[in-house]
Amino acid sequence: MRDSTQHRIAPELEPDPSHGPRSDEPESSQYWKSTSGYTYREMIRNRQEHGSRGYAQQEQLLTTLMLTEQRALSRPLDVLEFGCGFGRHAAYLSSLEGVRYHGYDFSEAMMEPLRSAPPVGLQPVEERLWSGPDALTAVGSRQFDIVFTVSVLIHNPPELLPGLLDTLGKLVRPGGLLCLVENKLVPVGVWDNGWHDGCWLHPYAELVPTGWDLHYGSGLMETHDLYVFKRHEGQRRRYFLLSAAERAREETREVTLESLQVQSLPRLREWTLQAGEALRGAGRTGDMRVSELKERLDVELQRSARRQRLLALSDELAQLRSESLEAPRPAASSAPTSPGHVVVTEGVVVDAPLDTRWAHPEPRLARLVHIFHQEWYGIRAASGYAPGHKIGITASRPLTAADHRRIVETCEALGARAVVFQGFSPNALEVVHMLRRVFGGALKLSCVWHGSTSQFHFDIELNSFSRLLALKAEGVLDGVACVKPQMHQLSPHIYPDVLLNFPPRVAPEDCRHRAPATRAALVPTPNNWWKNFYSNVSVAASLPRIDRVFVTSAFASSPEIPLRASIVNVGPLGRAELFHLIRESDVLLNVSLSECQPMTALEGMAHGVACLTGPISLGRLDEHPFQKMVQIAGTGALGDIRSAVSRVLELRDRAPDEYAQMLEDYTRILCADAVNRYLEFAQP
CATH class of the missing domain: 3.40.50 (Rossmann fold)
Known part of the structure; x- marks a missing residue:
């Protein structure tokens, strides 16, 4: 028996009634119909905490594959997970830029966590999630750029596989991909073990339909192989080797079915040894079932204890x-x-x-x-x-x-x-x-x-x-x-x-790197001493390139201090209103006396508008030309602030492409470093 952590990731499918009578339904169907998605999610979490690496490898591979395909198509990508379960893959795929995730499963019990708390990118839920005994009926006439499964087909017996592959193929739109993250390649279909009431190893190379290519990826994950099916115009079945998920659309090195069968022999040999051990071991199947039930029992006990602690919140x-x-x-x-x-x-x-x-x-x-x-x-x-x-x-x-x-x-x-x-x-x-x-x-x-x-x-x-x-x-x-x-x-x-803090993610059309000058500046800070409010306003209002200075706080002027530009108090702003005003400005000023990572600077940068700040030590980012241009060491020196603002406006007017590239490059480095810091610090 293989380790259970290598098996089940998403629920298995109930067969299409057109593929046979209800009596042919896999025995494991009842297992998944009766299994709570909350329970199974906790089982997966426990396995990961105990060192199972396969799940993270699958997530990385699917992320790479989706993003690569989206870039290749240069448009939003419609994706369907066949057997979505509690939403493990929905949680991260629905957050990908340009990827519209959809999910289907036959088990409402397994889908309950996903329906009750869908990821932010999975809206509206009723148009993105479906359930029912037959996928074609549930999904309707919709087709997708990518249809994928993860450890789903292994829970269906060999006689159902041709029909299931036919169903999956009908859900793929012309030019799309069918991607299976399933068992390691074998030359023939065999019963593997009784985990989750039935697991099989399927020979996907043998099952390629006529008129389809199979791109086979081995060694991309420890516990699974990747099978990418693509239609072609001929009547042959062709086979290619994949070396990485990024190459799923390419026609890589073509191989023969016979060579794939040779590659599949090690997994068959491993299965043979396991089968021999099972035959020699009395009560092996019973031990397997006991182990599985114990895992579920442990999780249910954990969940029960958690619910009891939750009920005690008022008392505590x-x-x-x-x-x-x-x-x-x-x-x-x-x-x-x-x-x-x-x-x-x-x-x-x-x-x-x-x-x-x-x-x-x-x-x-x-x-x-x-x-x-x-x-x-x-x-x-x-x-x-x-x-x-x-x-x-x-x-x-x-x-x-x-x-x-x-x-x-x-x-x-x-x-x-x-x-x-x-x-x-x-x-x-x-x-x-x-x-x-x-x-x-x-x-x-x-x-x-x-x-x-x-x-x-x-x-x-x-x-x-x-x-x-x-x-x-x-x-x-x-x-x-x-x-x-x-x-x-x-x-x-x-x-x-x-x-590191992140800048807001804004649409490209909201970025005004190369827009004509508006001759306006924005000082969006409270009027207090540590924000250095009067210094920022006074400098901005004295520059010949600035006609208006927008402020969000009350400003008391003095006739003894002449200001060239007009001061416009816009009052408190909501987030969208602030962003609109940023786009109406040529420069932002936030040269404060005490600062960490001012959000104003990040918001301006995201919209293609530079913001002047005091020194902010951010490691390697301190050496970037953009940071050197906008940071001022002498935060109380009006001349230094004035020179820096003039420098920014001069570059923006003289070389808008250079200015835009500088901001874009800085933003890219900052976001990459911010992600890595959060991954290391929070370790989610």
Whole structure:
């Protein structure tokens, strides 16, 4: 028997009734009809925690294949997973740029987690998910660029395979691909074992229909092989070898069926040895069944204990409140643009449009959940642009037991592997303890501190930061990171690298790299001393290239200080309104005296508008020409600020292509580094 971690990834299919009477339905169908998707998801999670690498390899291969095909077609890619189950592959594929994921499964029980908490990119659900005994009936007349399965066909006996391949082929639109991530290649079909009430090894090379090519990929995954089927105009069956998922559309080296059969012999030999052991071992099938039932029982016990802890939230809430610290005010960099700018009507919001519309898709972070405070404008923006799911809590009032329950149930429904708290408050402290008590060590809990040591003159900031380090030392938190560099000098409990914020993801048409000059500048900061508000406004309003200066805070002018440009106070802005104003500006100014990673700079960069800042130490990015151009060492020196603004505007007018390329290259490097830091820090 092979290790069960190498088998089942998505539920198996009930056969099309046209392929035979109901009595021919695989015995394993009842297994999947009666298996809860929540239970099976927990089984997969446990296997991964115990070192099973096959799942990650499958996800990487499918991600590469989808993105490569989307780039080749240069249009949105319609994808159907045949046997989608609880949505393991939906969780990351639906977040890919230009990929429209769809899922089909015959088991409603297995699909329940996916239907109840679909990924952000899987909307509207009723048009993207289908179930029923027959895929062709459920899906209707729709066809797809890629139809794929993962460990689905192995749960159907050999006599059903020709009919199933015919069904899959009908779902592939002309020129599309049928991709099977299934068992290792064998020359003949054989019964493998009784895991999940039946597993077979199928000879896919022998099963290629007339008029199709098979591109066979071996060695791309430890536990499975890749089979890519493509139609051609002839009446032959052709065979090619794949060396990588990126080459799935290419006609690589053609081989013969006989040579593939020779390649398949090692897997058959392995099966022969296993079969011999099974014949020699008395009660081997019974042992296999007991092992499988024990795995399910362990998971059900874990889920039952979790539900009991969830029911006890109300009783524990009072105890947690006694441990709470004084409510901290938002850090300077995270405060709302103006008092009352953010109105919170719900204690908890999940994947709100404001927090997902501009997020970067990243499959490897699809099971990461960010928890932030709805009122803290800057931190909410930083959280909203990052990959992963979003839970917004309130900081303005205590959370209720129902709020806590919703957070826990959301993490459960999403299959979260890691939670990152963006910012810290008494409410966040309660949620940290709740998630740790309910999930134990199955969920990685970390926190990102968005402040700096200059804010420690506020006692509450110092106390909050100290509490975070204590939680890490006690093992309640798995990690603490900062967006200000070299904060690990304070404590060994701090992640040594600076965690990078993401810019918003905007459509290409919203980027104005090469647009005509508007002769306007924007200073979108609060009017306070550490934001250096008057310095930014005064410099911008004195430049001959600037006729208007937009500000979002009240500005008191003085007749003794002449300003060339007019000052336009637009007041507090929503996110979309702010982005529109950025596109109406030639330059942004945020040369503050104390700063971490200003969101204004990232938002401007995403829209093709440079933002002047003070020095921000970001490692290798400090050497990039764009960062050198926009950062000012002497944040209090008006002449230095004026020279830097003039330099940016001159380059933009003189060499718009060079200016655009500089911003695009910087954005690409920043986003790649930001993803890698999150992967290392949060480890979802």
